[in-house]
Amino acid sequence: MNIQKKITQGPGYAIVKIDNLKIFGNLKKKFIEKLNLDVSKNSFDHLRVKMTSMSKSEINNIMIKLLSFSEASEMMLNACKIKIKQLAGKEIFVQRRANTIFNLPGKNQRRQWPHYELMSGISPFTYVLWAPFHDLDDDGGIFYIDQKRSFEIIKKEHSKGLVNGPTILNMNFNEKPIKIRYGEAIIFNPFILHGNVNFVSKKARLACSIRFQSAKKPLMQKNSDFFKYKKIL
Numbered sequence: 475m476n477i478q479k480k481i482t483q484g485p486g487y488a489i490v491k492i493d494n495l496k497i498f499g500n501l502k503k504k505f506i507e508k509l510n511l512d513v514s515k516n517s518f519d520h521l522r523v524k525m526t527s528m529s530k531s532e533i534n535n536i537m538i539k540l541l542s543f544s545e546a547s548e549m550m551l552n553a554c555k556i557k558i559k560q561l562a563g564k565e566i567f568v569q570r571r572a573n574t575i576f577n578l579p580g581k582n583q584r585r586q587w588p589h590y591e592l593m594s595g596i597s598p599f600t601y602v603l604w605a606p607f608h609d610l611d612d613d614g615g616i617f618y619i620d621q622k623r624s625f626e627i628i629k630k631e632h633s634k635g636l637v638n639g640p641t642i643l644n645m646n647f648n649e650k651p652i653k654i655r656y657g658e659a660i661i662f663n664p665f666i667l668h669g670n671v672n673f674v675s676k677k678a679r680l681a682c683s684i685r686f687q688s689a690k691k692p693l694m695q696k697n698s699d700f701f702k703y704k705k706i707l
């Protein structure tokens with residue numbers, strides 16, 4: 475099954491190779507620069523370890539610093555241009571601001587409860603591209619529920635007039651987080667249920683994501699505050 479089919483009709487997600495790892499590497503470098511932490515540039519692992527002992531306010535400060543990381547969206551797009559073009563065509567709407575995401579190990583840490591992207595107002599034609607800045611060799615990754623099962627759960631919930639309500643929140647998902655390598659990304663469609671679990675590790679998980687769709691499809695609730703038009707050359 476080719477990647478396009480996997481993402482649209484098959485399981486609803488696929489692990490893909492980043493088209494231009496040099497650009498993605500530069501994005502990672504810029505990310506480290508933005509944080510402006512006292513960490514050797516060669517030691518990304520050191521940064522990941524350091525983050526695990528930060529207080530919530532230090533983490534908040536990092537998030538504030540990242541608000542000005544406006545070039546991340548363009549760099550993500552350029553790093554994965556071929557895959558994005560295959561799925562959405564030459565003319566696309568791409569998220570103005572890429573999300574830079576970090577998850578800390580241990581209990582009582584911020585985590586993403588099971589959800590599907592459609593619930594946050596993006597259109598059914600939007601895809602998410604998510605790429606970690608390092609190998610995922612612990613359980614700090616994200617679990618994905620295949621499209622068939624995701625639809626069953628969503629439909630069941632919709633029949634009660636709910637969107638991402640208690641049915642999903644209280645459900646026990648036993649899926650293991652996906653392990654992927656640096657240089658790979660996951661692309662998934664907006665109906666796929668996903669989330670992450672508390673995990674045990676000495677290091678934080680750092681990743682970047684963008685959303686995109688064909689410019690020929692309607693945006694629905696999201697508008698140009700969220701997406702910008704882009705022609706892929």
Ligand SMILES: [Fe+2]
Pocket residue numbers: 586589590591668
């Ligand atoms: Fe998500």
